[in-house]
Amino acid sequence: MRAGLLGELEEAMRRSSAQGVLYGQTVANVAGIANSDLECMDILYLEGRVTAGRLAEVTGLTTGAITGVVDRLEKAGLVRRERDETDRRRVFIAVVPEQAMKIGQLYVPMQQAMEKVFGGYSDEELRLLLRFATEGYKGVLAATEALKGLLDTPPEKRPDLKLKKRPRQT
Amino acid sequence: MRAGLLGELEEAMRRSSAQGVLYGQTVANVAGIANSDLECMDILYLEGRVTAGRLAEVTGLTTGAITGVVDRLEKAGLVRRERDETDRRRVFIAVVPEQAMKIGQLYVPMQQAMEKVFGGYSDEELRLLLRFATEGYKGVLAATEALKGLLDTPPEKRPDLKLKKRPRQT
DNA sequence: GATATATATCTTAGTCACTAAGAGATTTAG
DNA sequence: CTAAATCTCTTAGTGACTAAGATATATATC
Numbered sequence: 001m002r003a004g005l006l007g008e009l010e011e012a013m014r015r016s017s018a019q020g021v022l023y024g025q026t027v028a029n030v031a032g033i034a035n036s037d038l039e040c041m042d043i044l045y046l047e048g049r050v051t052a053g054r055l056a057e058v059t060g061l062t063t064g065a066i067t068g069v070v071d072r073l074e075k076a077g078l079v080r081r082e083r084d085e086t087d088r089r090r091v092f093i094a095v096v097p098e099q100a101m102k103i104g105q106l107y108v109p110m111q112q113a114m115e116k117v118f119g120g121y122s123d124e125e126l127r128l129l130l131r132f133a134t135e136g137y138k139g140v141l142a143a144t145e146a147l148k149g150l151l152d153t154p155p156e157k158r159p160d161l162k163l164k165k166r167p168r169q170t
Numbered sequence: 171m172r173a174g175l176l177g178e179l180e181e182a183m184r185r186s187s188a189q190g191v192l193y194g195q196t197v198a199n200v201a202g203i204a205n206s207d208l209e210c211m212d213i214l215y216l217e218g219r220v221t222a223g224r225l226a227e228v229t230g231l232t233t234g235a236i237t238g239v240v241d242r243l244e245k246a247g248l249v250r251r252e253r254d255e256t257d258r259r260r261v262f263i264a265v266v267p268e269q270a271m272k273i274g275q276l277y278v279p280m281q282q283a284m285e286k287v288f289g290g291y292s293d294e295e296l297r298l299l300l301r302f303a304t305e306g307y308k309g310v311l312a313a314t315e316a317l318k319g320l321l322d323t324p325p326e327k328r329p330d331l332k333l334k335k336r337p338r339q340t
Numbered sequence: 341g342a343t344a345t346a347t348a349t350c351t352t353a354g355t356c357a358c359t360a361a362g363a364g365a366t367t368t369a370g
Numbered sequence: 371c372t373a374a375a376t377c378t379c380t381t382a383g384t385g386a387c388t389a390a391g392a393t394a395t396a397t398a399t400c
Contacts, residue, residue, distance in 0.1 A: 005296050006288060010281075011216075012303035017190045018212065019310045024191075025230065026317050034357065042188065046181075053377060060195065065358055067379055072357095089366045089377040109316040113309035114180065120305070123172055128295060129302055130179045135290070137186035139283035144193045146279040150200060204386065223348060235387055237350055242386095259348040259395045344399080351392070359384080368375070 027106045033076060036061060040069050041078060041095070041103060049082070049094045078103065197276045203246060206231060210239050211248060211265070211273055219252070219264045248273065 028038040040055050047054075056066045070093055073079040077099045084090040118126065198208040210225050217224075226236045240263055243249040247269045254260040288296065 002293055002296075005293060005300065006285075009288070009296060009300045009303060010284065012300055012307060014212075015216070016303050016307035016310060017187060018209075019307055019314065020187050021191060021194075021209075022230070023310055023314045023317070026314055030317060030320060036357075039188075039191075042184075046185070051377085052379095056378095060192070061357095062359060063378060064360080064380075068357065087367070087377085091378065106317065106320075109313040110310065111180075113313040113316075114306070115176075117302070117305045117309045118176060118179070121302070123175060125298060126172075126175050126179060128298060130175065130182055132287070132291070132299055133179060133182035133186050135287045136284070137182060137189055139287045140186060140189045140193055140280065143279040143283040144189065144196055146283075147193070147196050147200060147276065150276075206386080221348080222350095226349095231386095232388060233349060234351075234389080238386065257348085257396070261349065342400090344397100346395105346397070348395080349393085352390090353388105355386105355388080357384105357386090359382105361381090363380070364378090366375105366377080368373100370371100370373080 023110060027103070030106055031103055033072065033078075034069070036065070037069050037073055038103070040066075040073065040093075041100065044079065044093060044095045045100070049092050051084070052091050052093060055093065193280060197273070200276055201273055203242065203248075204239070206235070207239050207243055208273070210236075210243065210263075211270065214249065214263060214265045215270070219262050221254070222261050222263060225263065 024038065025035060028035045031038065033041075036059060039059055043055060043058055044050060047058075052066050052070060053063060055061075055069070056063045059066070061069070070079065070081065070091075073093075074081060077096055079093050079095050079100075082092040082094055084092055121129070194208065195205060198205045201208065203211075206229060209229055213225060213228050214220060222236050222240060223233060225231075225239070226233045229236070231239070240249065240251065240261075243263075244251060247266055249263050249265050249270075252262040252264055254262055291299065
């Protein structure tokens, strides 16, 4: 009974999260920027002004790749490089709000859809959803770390995949 | 009051969905396969045996790209090509369960994390979450279509982005 | 039945984002 | 003041992707 419910829930969440990924890809497409570029814009939106190194850390890309991302975003007028005056090795990346807002527009269909969905729930129910989203985030974060940990465990102790010689390290 | 709740909820969901993307990237990394390859494995898991063309349709990749995806997955022993005998133009892609299970193993940390989270909810609460996930999926799907629709609307009527000359069509 | 059109996958050439390695440039430690 | 550490950028090479068209098979029209 409960097991069935859990199964359904798992699949429903899997589907909706997959669709969320597709939405993101579509946004990047329409905006004409690469997927990673959009991901970085998202991080900048959530964290505010951030160094190039931090972007590399959060996205799992190399610093070299981030240089490319920022080059493209800067050329598109979406962000600005700002040298840190107290530590001149570092470069802050800051969004240019005016241009970035145009990207924000592309999330309007999503926001409207979600508003409509949220409309069907009481405040109390929304609080439950918020609790779940928060706990879910922490859970996924922990799971990600656990999975990464597998890469460091002695190979003879970890599930044998033999899919490719040398999985690249993130 | 409610507005604040909605804002918090939106951000929490945004964060957890971003983290979900990262989990997927990590799985692909550990398995040593490309991101799109994993996405296709996921589709095959949800839909069962599927034609190459259908994979292209669902992922938004070109058929040429799918040929590459299937080549790699086949070489890794994860799927098999099966020519449709009633229509010999078509090629079914079928997972090889034994190898594919090894990929499934990589979702164990995620499943455990989610089980732990789910443990904190009553059956009734889980049903609420299921309803939300289902409605949310439909909402995101509709939003994706709406956004794609923007690409077809007369350019002078759609929000001016001017980010890049020619966004590629998916 | 023969020819034309449509459909499904694959091939080819070229592009672009990514990694690995290391080169500046600046800061911190000894 | 020199050596090591830190941060970003550069370079060369790789691999997944697109666009366009080739190939093979199926369906429609006369």
